[in-house]
Amino acid sequence: MIPWRSTHNHERRGGAALFKRITGSFLLNKGHLYSFIICLTGLGLFVIYSEGSLQHFSSSAWGWVTAMAGAAVILTLFTFQLPPQGNGLSLDSSVYLACIFVFGPSFTLMVLLLSSLVLMFFEWGNTAWWKHLNNFAVYCIMITSASYVFAALGAVYGPLLSSRLEAYISAMAIYFILNTLLIGFYYYVVFHKNLYDTLKGMLTDTILAYSCTLVLSLVLTILLYHNQMVGLGLFLCLSILISYSFKRLFSMYRDIEERSNRDPRTGLFNHSYFELALEEEMRSSQASGTALSLAMIDIDDFKKYNDHFGHLKGDGLIVFLAELLKRETQDTNIMVSRYGGEEFTLLMPGYDATAARNFMESLRKTLNHSRFEGSEIFPQGCLAFSAGIAAYQPDVHFKSELVDHADQALYYAKKQGKNLVHIYGSQSPLEQDIDFSQDVRDIEQQLNLFMYKDLETFKHSKRVFRYAMDISELLNLDPLTKRQFTLGALIHDIGKLEIPWGILNKKDKLAPEEWEMVKWHVTWGREMALTNDKFKELAPYIELHHERYDGKGYPYGFKYEEIPRLCRMLTIIDSFDAMTTERPYQPTKSFQEAIVELRACAGSQFDPELTELFIQYIQKQDPCGSEAAIYIS
Template identity: 90%
Template sequence: MAGAAVILTVFTFQLPPQGNGLSLDSSVYLACIFIFGLSFTLMVLLLSSLVLLLLEWGSTAGKHINNFSIYCIMIASASFIFTALGGMQGPLLSSHLEAYVSAMAVYFILNTLLIGFYYYVVFHKNLYNTLKGMLTDTILAYACTLVLSLVLTILLYHNHMVGLGLFLCLSILISYSFKRLFSMYRDIEERFNRDPRTGLFTHSYFEQALEEEMSSSKISGTALSLAMIDIDDFKKYNDHFGHLKGDGLIVFLAELLKRETENTNIIVSRYGGEEFTLLMPGYDAAAARNFMESLRRTLNHSRFEGSEIFPQGCLAFSAGIAAYQPDVHFKSELVDHADQALYYAKKQGKNLVHTYGSQSLLEQDIDFSQDVRDIEQQLNLFMYKDLETFKHSKRVFRYAMDISELLNLDTLSKRQFTLGALIHDIGKLEIPWGILNKKDKLSLEEWEMVKWHVTWGKEMALTNEKFKDLAPYIELHHERYDGKGYPYGFKGDEIPRLCRMLTIIDSFDAMTTERPYQPTKSFKEAVVELRACAGSQFDPELTELFIRYIEKREVCGSEAAI
């Protein structure tokens, strides 16, 4: 029996997609419990562990000792449950099915918990994610292992060594088949995830990796940056030398990227055409910029046929960097930030690296008066559909202009905040006229439809390249500080700071303006309401800042009237 356990440990099988190894040795131990009892099973475990320790003596000794300890706990616990529920050593009895199932369940649960705890202590892995991953990847295969333990019990009791031999043959064939299957899976996965021309990861793989890394960064608090690069004047090179040479240039840059990131955890992907992305776990904005500047200089000094036709006289790329922040909830936002920084680098003369939100980017003298006019043209549609929404949007915009000065926002943030305030209710254009102008209280179904305006508005903004960065203001202005808002239930700092301020402004104007489904409040009553909801609906710090602004504004207004 000990020899069988050793053989089954050696002939493991790998499970797609992660390649987790799983052996059928647990089937041997469970069958021994059911037929021979606890003492015999522990003896089999000890002998098989000693053999494996001798075969793999060295760096893996500690691993075998840990495995032995875990198996002891699982075997002892399963045996105790089996006996406690009336299970009897010997042939498999259908009358004791509850004892068999319970023993196997305890064995599996302890296996999962103990291994998860081991990874948590030794490798500092997130315990919840580790357990979740183990259950997702192995539960079906483990269930098969447990069922096979019952098969082995029957074979071993009635056919002795012949039954054990048949079981080993079956297990070895399963192991071989799974290894072939996993190898085929890896081949297919490699073809799907790798760009055939450059050997870099594909766009689709990048999207998946970005989502995973953002989630990991959010949980662990580690830095994460995204860099997007674009070959400068690539079209000029293509037009001059032809597409074949152009493809050669793309491959040349790809090889350079692979070489320069070889000993890092940076994930390099071909985003499309002559654009590439570098997903950089563990890199903050400064570290990412230093790496990209070094990469840019390396490319500048690389020789490639025909590079003399470029305006810089050498190969060059422009790069945009965006560092992940806790208030970035969607991968599209991070990509958009990196893309904006890349666009600015191009606009400033190319062969440059720019970081989104860096001082040089924020100091742009952005004249967004044309953007205001463009948005107002869309808001004019409210003139015949819902005049109150039109006037409300204009008032919220004026409040936002004042608050942006009070917060001393940089030019870019001021543009986003004020334009976001102006366009925040644009999604209401999709709501039927009868609901927007209903005098009575909205029904539950009507209210659910109204709540969709944040999603519709976001989708409208994303269709316009100029207004994509306003989407968070549209989508998140009904989130609450306590997490009870919509559409996502974000809370606290999960909601971007200026979106939290927009929520206060929007609510204040709604309270102080006549609306069909709630009474109008005076400014003083609205201030009382804001304070009452600070910490639940509203950010308490920003609420007090807005109240000071309103009170000062009212005092100034009263003095002017006198």
Template identity: 80%
Template structure:
């Protein structure tokens, strides 16, 4: 529809400016039209790319602008028509006809608009005049702005990019080159008017040299970028590139809804091989696997990186977790059947790797979360005997219960430190954990989300271990500086969780449980959907238990008073939908005889 509207507007402007005017040009004028058309074609052929994104740009616009300034819009549009027909012939079979038509229509809009503004601003066709500089500047500004806007909207519609971001990136990349193009149009105006064909030849020579220079610059940029993004030993992308690519692919997946999976691969018993044969042979094994991954993922769109040591990552756009597992299993079996020196020392009797897979979900807000999920799945695959591929969250029910119980015991061991420092915080954490267990059933969470939510609820106040005893147990109202120290517990707790690979995924629950729905919470001031859904629910549970339990620095509320407070703060402090869900749970729970005894 957008292309149709562009074509309709462009062709309409072309007909409006050309009707009956083309027959008024003399044979000499047509000679100039042909020469200028050839120049535009030549400059289009010498299109160059701009770093860092590689957006294409040609200097043919300088020809059209110069035609406007000297001969007028009708002349410029005929030059455009002839050059477009030649390009259709040159690119026949390689570029779709509708793209040529769309491009022609855009140029018609640019030329017609620039000519209109030029005349409106007092510009007159002919030699370059200093008194008309505002008219030249206005015409060039309109030409540049419309070009940026029309192409930006096209990319926005085609690739579902954010329009502001798209325009900003295009402006950043192309502004200097566009300025160069616009200045060259004034240079061509002077050369054409006073030097004729000689001036045109000089201009083409200068423009071609500039285009060639930009091509060389882009080639050098890509070469340096390639070296910076590649692991020197394996030739795969390095960790830094992987981080950037993961962030970009997560953003695309969120915008388009396309599936995305991340696989982490670790060579089994690599240390044993390295110790037995030496580091040189060990490096050879790493390169062998890298070559296999490169070959098997060629033309698939999968991004393979060396994560570090003997670990590799595969970023799989368009693959859900199940499809990713099928692909990684094929790689694993292929490696098992590969011949390599020294495989007899491996317990499996062959080359093998373990792999963990995590599928991207909309509630995964940080790339570190997806990496942690894949890393935990990899850890589980290793724990099950190696030479396995495991999807995050796909343990058996019994294995999940055993692992979950062990995690609860481990966290409780750390919380026991509160027994001497702040018994109320210990008891509060246990109560919030029990609430979270019930809510996870009410929300029908899948197993990974249930584990994260309940363990996150249990450990959410761990950072209070860093708060001095005197502040934690103070009976009076906290001073402003003491309150600021209390607020730091979310950051301290996050840092404590990040020291243990098993609890990295719990960091958001620790760090974000004091964010508010209206954006007035801490530590970041996240608002609404920026806060993960289960973190928003944890905020409600945490606040309800704090209100209904005796605390050193605030009076205790009854359940009914606490429910009224939750409703009063719904939409400001708390997510309104989750608030009503929790209130419904509390009211139903209090009607049960056993429920009244739990507090």
């Protein structure tokens, strides 16, 4: 019955759908009170405006009431959806508005009463009586308010008068404004939604639905007055055809959308849809605090199979695995996608790393025992995949980071002999130490390029690395986090290799355009790190070490907890070393002066808690503040 409905989002529903959304009896005491006030107001207005119509209507008038109520019921039953979001549109409000313009409020309320009773009969057992009552009351408020505005502006009931267009427009406006407000206040009271955002979103999404209903109400007004029942019949035929056409359009739209989101060979979701879903699930996990894991799998030795049997058989193997993934995940909320080639992703809301590993291990064993033609040529003697798992953490801001973590875990599983499931960061301490030493050597080889271009940047990177090693012990970081933090500190200025020699070694203060170029080093450094699978995870330290706690840093202007905690610590270390080391574009400070500067900027440039922790570390290492502390490791 309501002019606008949605099957997509409960925040986008109209009057009747508002109350149908609620399951069970009542949700909250505030909801009870709000519904009670609405019912009292609506029923009171019905009594005032109906003016004893039940006794005074003629048989002819009752015939018209029945006809109009029947039209409203039919249009309610023919609700259709509009692309892209699936917002529903019911044209019954065009009937009520036309009744106001032609017959007046008392007649319209009788139409509303009869249509409400009929719909309650049709939906008996499916919808609670109080929901119908609330829906009826909402309509009473909208109809009586629109009628009052219509009459107050000097319009008369009957034919459409072009000289009183402002009255028609105002009446329709108040009708739908009240509709929006009543819904918005409900979500504000019951669900504690932001009132402004709720109303803004509803108005944005309903403008098309409201516009259609407004135009059709004026069309029906003309047809009713000049053509009476024939006009009503023509209007119903037109409205039903519009509803049917939009249903077909929406079905076609959904079909096209579905095809665009699916991989044509396997029927799984494609890479593009996976990216959108991952971003949405990360937002949801961050807001609710629920677990989220991402698994990436790759068919082991697929190239060998492809080369031996040909691409057609290889495609068959990909489809076989896709069908197995569909079957094994059909009773879960796991979303499976084809990431590309023989790689697949499993987005796992509600799964922590351990639960994800258990599921993937079961999946791996199922594949190992699955028969497929030619599987005997595999080194394992059976079908197998390697899998990498990454659990979402609140300080992971970009979906690419989570994908990189899962990809690195997958790479590690491959490196360990394949047919394995590996959780990102779960290597043994000895393995981590060996890998760490090798990674330090690899990064230092790249930093050696600074030896001829900017020796100070090379030395600065080494000092910041030593500070980070000490701080990681002070913070009692786990081995994986320690590795990322210290390597991130070592490589954080790698992007300066892209800055011209003349600017890096300039003795005078940098010009504004030169300073803008220097600021680009965080972005260039990130891109350089992303080209090496081993160092993708270090990208946040490179890119975010010039963000400020107050949000005035670069490149994104993140603030507070939006900046990962260890990136905030790296900012402090980097700044301290920059202040206490000779630089061509700023004066050198003593350690004590630098400590004073850190405290002065705590809360603005630096995280105050981490700043104090770093100062305590410096003072403990060298209470006198001598510059020898710079070489402590």
